[in-house]
Amino acid sequence: MLSRTMLRNTLLVAKREYLERIRSKVFRITTILVPIGVALIGFLAGVGGKRLDQGVRQLAIVSNQPQLAADVQSTLKESEHPPQSIEVFAPGTTADLNALNEAVEQHRIGGYLILSRQPGQARPQATWVSGSATDFVGRDVMKNAVTDALVREQLTSRGMTDAQIKALMKSVKLDTMQVKNGQAVASNAARSFAGAYVLILVLYGAVLIYGINIARSVVEEKTTRIFEVLLSTASSDSLMVGKLFGVGAVGLTQMAIWTAMALVYAGSSLAAALKGHGLASLGLTRPELVFFPMFFLLGFFFYSAMAAALGSAVSGEQDVQQFIFILAAPLVISVFMMMYVMTNPSSAISVIMSLIPPFTPIVLYMRICAQTPPWWQIALGIALLAASVWVMIWLAARIYRIGVLMYGKRPTLPEMLRWLRYS
Amino acid sequence: MEVLVQLEHVSKTYEDKIAVNDLSLKIEAGSMFGLLGPNGAGKTSTIRMMIGITMPDSGSVTLFGKRYSSEALKRVGYLPEERGLYKRMKVIDQLVFMAELRGLGAAEATRRAKEWCERLQISDSIHKKTEELSKGMQQKIQFISTLLHDPELIIMDEPFSGLDPVNAVLLQDTLLELKRQGNAVLFSTHRMDQVEKLCDCICLIDKGHAVLSGGMREVKSRYERNHVIVQFEGADSFLNHPAIAEYKNYAGRAEIRLKPHADAQDLLRVAAATSTITKFELVEPSLEEIFIDTVGGRADA
Numbered sequence: 001m002l003s004r005t006m007l008r009n010t011l012l013v014a015k016r017e018y019l020e021r022i023r024s025k026v027f028r029i030t031t032i033l034v035p036i037g038v039a040l041i042g043f044l045a046g047v048g049g050k051r052l053d054q055g056v057r058q059l060a061i062v063s064n065q066p067q068l069a070a071d072v073q074s075t076l077k078e079s080e081h082p083p084q085s086i087e088v089f090a091p092g093t094t095a096d097l098n099a100l101n102e103a104v105e106q107h108r109i110g111g112y113l114i115l116s117r118q119p120g121q122a123r124p125q126a127t128w129v130s131g132s133a134t135d136f137v138g139r140d141v142m143k144n145a146v147t148d149a150l151v152r153e154q155l156t157s158r159g160m161t162d163a164q165i166k167a168l169m170k171s172v173k174l175d176t177m178q179v180k181n182g183q184a185v186a187s188n189a190a191r192s193f194a195g196a197y198v199l200i201l202v203l204y205g206a207v208l209i210y211g212i213n214i215a216r217s218v219v220e221e222k223t224t225r226i227f228e229v230l231l232s233t234a235s236s237d238s239l240m241v242g243k244l245f246g247v248g249a250v251g252l253t254q255m256a257i258w259t260a261m262a263l264v265y266a267g268s269s270l271a272a273a274l275k276g277h278g279l280a281s282l283g284l285t286r287p288e289l290v291f292f293p294m295f296f297l298l299g300f301f302f303y304s305a306m307a308a309a310l311g312s313a314v315s316g317e318q319d320v321q322q323f324i325f326i327l328a329a330p331l332v333i334s335v336f337m338m339m340y341v342m343t344n345p346s347s348a349i350s351v352i353m354s355l356i357p358p359f360t361p362i363v364l365y366m367r368i369c370a371q372t373p374p375w376w377q378i379a380l381g382i383a384l385l386a387a388s389v390w391v392m393i394w395l396a397a398r399i400y401r402i403g404v405l406m407y408g409k410r411p412t413l414p415e416m417l418r419w420l421r422y423s
Numbered sequence: 424m425e426v427l428v429q430l431e432h433v434s435k436t437y438e439d440k441i442a443v444n445d446l447s448l449k450i451e452a453g454s455m456f457g458l459l460g461p462n463g464a465g466k467t468s469t470i471r472m473m474i475g476i477t478m479p480d481s482g483s484v485t486l487f488g489k490r491y492s493s494e495a496l497k498r499v500g501y502l503p504e505e506r507g508l509y510k511r512m513k514v515i516d517q518l519v520f521m522a523e524l525r526g527l528g529a530a531e532a533t534r535r536a537k538e539w540c541e542r543l544q545i546s547d548s549i550h551k552k553t554e555e556l557s558k559g560m561q562q563k564i565q566f567i568s569t570l571l572h573d574p575e576l577i578i579m580d581e582p583f584s585g586l587d588p589v590n591a592v593l594l595q596d597t598l599l600e601l602k603r604q605g606n607a608v609l610f611s612t613h614r615m616d617q618v619e620k621l622c623d624c625i626c627l628i629d630k631g632h633a634v635l636s637g638g639m640r641e642v643k644s645r646y647e648r649n650h651v652i653v654q655f656e657g658a659d660s661f662l663n664h665p666a667i668a669e670y671k672n673y674a675g676r677a678e679i680r681l682k683p684h685a686d687a688q689d690l691l692r693v694a695a696a697t698s699t700i701t702k703f704e705l706v707e708p709s710l711e712e713i714f715i716d717t718v719g720g721r722a723d724a
Binding site: 016 | 471493
């Protein structure tokens with residue numbers, strides 16, 4: 001009888017939390033703005049990447065040897081991302097150099113290359129002059145171009161034809177493989193990283209938006225003393241669980257909307273790809289497809305319960321701001337550890353970290369992406385995380401319940417522990 | 424009469440402050456009970472123990488004849504002192520949610536909420552968000568949310584504070600109506616005039632102690648009618664009468680306090696002989712005077 005009342009209250013609270021949030025402006029705004037933001041970031045990253053690849057678009061070559069200048073020019077033109085224009089000054093004068101300096105300063109050209117070689121010498125003196133001290137890409141492109149040109153020059157002088165040289169100097173494509181379940185299978189390092197990155201991004205965003213949302217709503221109930229009325233009819237457990245389920249459902253609804261938007265956007269091309277190659281074409285393997293939502297949900301509930309506990313412990317809105325740090329810290333640490341865990345997925349540190357609940361969602365998922373860990377580690381990590389979600393909710397409910405007795409001042413840690421024993 | 428709430432020798436201490444000290448009281452069905460006292464006397468602490476938000480350190484609290492149970496709380500309507508509503512929630516949603524938590528079905532909750540909003544003249548605001556409403560309106564909404572599930576015991580902490588006189592009277596009349604229907608109403612206040620008008624029983628608390636309690640008539644009868652107001656024309660020599668302990672004479676109107684057990688009728692005879700009396704009234708002490716008398720002038724009413 002009592003448990004039925006509890007279930008009913010839990011569902012009522014969850015329904016209220018869900019409907020209030022779904023109807024709120026914040027929900028509508030984030031539902032629309034986040035995909036736009038992601039698309040924008042993607043677009044900018046794409047543009048930035050392209051620019052990086054392309055390197056310098058307009059440049060000039062100044063040399064005392066016209067043949068050398070012409071060789072470097074043709075090497076650059078045949079490269080993967082040929083510059084739009086290459087002006088050649090051979091031989092160049094001081095007036096040319098002055099004009100080029102001016103052109104660089106006015107951003108008409110990206111930079112210019114000075115090549116000087118005394119007759120009879122094999123190697124030229126090469127200088128790359130550009131407007132930026134950090135033009136690493138331009139530097140590398142020029143270095144490779146000059147080296148290639150010198151090699152071509154040598155090969156030509158030893159009687160090879162242009163076609164032969166071209167075939168010889170074509171770069172090699174490197175495939176990578178990975179040992180999984182005792183067999184070498186095709187791997188894609190970038191894709192493994194991408195999976196973990198997306199989880200971090202999604203989890204971090206969800207925790208920031210909804211974790212703080214939960215903490216705020218707990219604080220609101222405390223400051224307005226609504227919880228006195230609530231607690232005079234419902235248990236703090238059903239209030240807390242209801243709150244988390246309600247807000248969790250909002251998070252899932254939003255994810256579902258975003259996924260649907262992405263599917264519509266990707267449209268038929270995606271459907272065709274799925275038909276042809278199955279899930280692999282999405283860059284996801286089957287275990288990842290299972291573990292991603294699982295770790296997202298567990299992580300989401302863990303951090304939400306933590307936010308609820310923090311919200312229960314503080315007395316005002318302003319205090320919530322200070323606690324955001326505590327919520328975000330384990331996620332930030334996980335991000336810092338990313339490189340290490342991905343390259344050393346089975347090291348002691350990675351294993352231990354993946355079994356500590358606040359880090360489990362991201363670190364264990366990273367390990368699964370990098371190299372399938374022993375099943376008992378996956379099971380233990382998930383079990384520990386699930387148990388700690390339960391403990392967090394229990395803790396939050398106790399602190400919330402006891403918070404009724406508090407007015408004004410922020411409780412000290414010993415006080416909180418004393419309350420826990422009382423309730 | 425059925426006893427709905429009974430406190431026996433209840434004490435409660437917070438950290439280093441004694442909030443309630445050996446307090447006993449009972450509230451019967453169909454009565455209006457006033458819990459009185461200056462700020463910080465222990466009124467809210469007492470109320471919180473009645474509905475199981477806190478537990479007494481010693482003594483016992485029984486609700487509907489039993490120790491605290493969450494089922495019993497569904498028969499109680501509780502209005503806390505602070506105005507607690509979800510700010511961004513619509514009025515009607517808020518009322519229905521609260522009623523559902525207390526066991527009502529959604530349809531019935533909606534019907535009753537509309538009925539009550541009609542009754543307290545806030546039907547126009549039913550679809551507005553709470554934060555758009557004035558404080559007084561919000562108070563009415565919270566008042567309604569306390570009553571929607573038709574509780575047998577209504578407990579209200581300072582229900583009239585911050586209301587304009589018209590609305591205060593509206594809520595007072597509503598409470599009187601509920602009392603007539605057989606519900607028990609307990610409210611705390613530091614306003615003596617409200618208690619004097621509304622309550623059948625009172626308990627005056629000071630520093631966690633019950634300093635005065637019982638039926639209103641009985642409490643007042645414990646205090647002598649020793650105040651006299653005389654309106655007169657002519658000589659004021661009767662003010663030297665031996666029965667008078669002290670007096671204030673405001674040109675034709677004298678407020679007199681008599682000595683204990685003095686004979687007021689003799690004073691009237693003497694006064695009538697020397698001057699023209701237009702009014703001679705033996706006044707029973709107001710609750711406020713009793714309050715100040717008992718608490719010792721510390722009341723902040």
